[in-house]
Amino acid sequence: MTEVNLSGKHILITGGAGFIGSHLVDRLLERGAYVTALDNFVTGRRENLTLAMKNQNFRLVEADVSANWPKEKIEFLSQGLHGLFHFACPASPVDFDRIPFEILAVDSIGTFRSVDLALEYGSRYLIASTSEVYGDPLVHPQTEDYFGNVNPIGPRACYDEAKRFGEALVSTAIRGVGTWNGRADYGSRANASGKKGLNGGIVRIFNTYGPRMRPDDGRVVPELCMQALQEKPLTIHGDGMQTRSFCYVDDLVEGILRYFDSDLSAPTNIGNPSERTIREFAEAVREQARIDGFQEMPIQSLPGRQDDPKKRCPDISVARMKLGWEPKVGLTEGLSRTFKYFHSEMEKRN
Template sequence: MVARGEREHVLVVGGAGFIGSHVCQRLLRSGHRVTCVDSLVTGSVTNVASLLDDARFRFVELDVTLPLPRWPDLGTPDSVLNLASPASPKDYQRLPIETLRTGSRGTEHTLELAVRHGARFVLTSTSEVYGDPLEHPQRETYWGNVNPIGPRSVYDEAKRYAEALTMAYHRELGADVAIARVFNTYGPRMRTDDGRMIPNFITQALSGAPLTVAGSGTQTRSVCYVDDTVTGLLALWRSGLTGPVNIGNPHELTVGQVAEEIRRITRTTSPVISIPGAVDDPRRRCPDITVARTQLGWSPEVGLHEGLRRTIAWFAASTEPVSHTSRTS
């Protein structure tokens, strides 16, 4: 492994989002300077509000799909961590063209910036590149089973293109890059309205509404608490690996099991009911994290019950919904 500098300037793109804000916080705690860039399409300044008074932290509202000449001076980053993209089906289906542009133009622009400054570049990709997998669990060598024209394709293909572009910069220009394939992540700062499984179930349980399970509830997911995901991402950043590397929890659960665990923790009497399933919804999702374990020394540490307990406590303590800031593209 290659040790990163103790006092690096790190540019975190998409840093006001759910995972991105936790990355910014962790980097600051480790002594780094952080420039957080976000368009606030799905992120929120609220997520980084506690960091704004830190002299080592800077927030810049910026759409990374704009050409580089239109960007403000961001200083000289030693590393660029690209987490920019709508990530929930509700968001990327609401913003299909923006999602594709972020994965294509946004990735190209952040790669160009990294190459210009000789910075290490980390792309946060997704398990969605595997589509509805025919291999289980999913290894990094699996090429995927993706519908290129389905409703989920704008996100899936944007990330697949971003991975291809990242590797092209690595092969042709010698860019120092890494690709993380992040599986389902949950925790504090998720938006109550983002449409994903865990915030939906928690919000419903806390309000006494029925917990709505899409489809049969037998489809599986592997869910990783955000602290573990961030630790994995930063372990990849600090390493000399190119990847891709799966970052996720290998404990496979059905959607119905997740709903029942949330019911138990919240002590709700709300029933679980079925609603129609989503188009192209993966039937099984579980990472093989052998590469992360053996080459990064990383594996998740927070169990489902503890992670959900912390997340539910955060949702319950929130005085108002955490929502995105609307912006016209």
């Protein structure tokens, strides 16, 4: 598909200092865009923006997307706003207990505010949704028309249901109906293409890994990699037979940008359909550690987590057909790069 010329155009990324957001920042700067990253650094990391900070077309605004937007601080708004990626939201299970209300706020209030800004400027808008909207799925692999099997009051609900609400809000704004609080008339505003409603879209992101993940993130990739680097037993939750599909971050970002360049608006799965058990993944981490000269450690089981999905694998037929996208980086290569990244992070701490 044809890549849109973004040279000189302004893009705003909420959560721009996060794992995925910072990679988007770099790719958009490479395409010649003026990029503003907005982040409150609850989970984002300044070091993720080291490369971007050297670029004169980049600006960082430290702010909370759930609070009043500091539009006066967004310097490049004077040039308009071509695109807005709403990618702010803590996504780790350790955060579900630590900051659940912040998670709920960013995907509700933050989504309202970001959608309103995109409508004001006629911007192309993308919200980062998640495979978690499928919950513990009864359909496998998961297609976009599956409505999910989600516990609305469980320990993961602050994230799962917030993302489902975000999808509902964005899809309603795309339809161009109704008013909100008597202020933002989503039914009468025209987007950049002259049509009513938000020129928006929804990307459902499946398990992603790679450089710039937080070492203390608590998700399976950083947890196992850091344990292997410290030559500690590798711990898995439950029997390890639950499955996941791991997509390398470079592949994911390519899929997201292809969606942004398209005229799609429907939810679309972006992930790697190569499925493996958590135990198999732990064995792959252990093998990578051995290759890199670390002692081979045993794999130990911990109690399972409530509502932890038993299977997760995306059907990416829509992305293949409409975006011409599929992942290219295999687990062996991606894990090697990721393990080296975590090794460098550990050395910084020592």
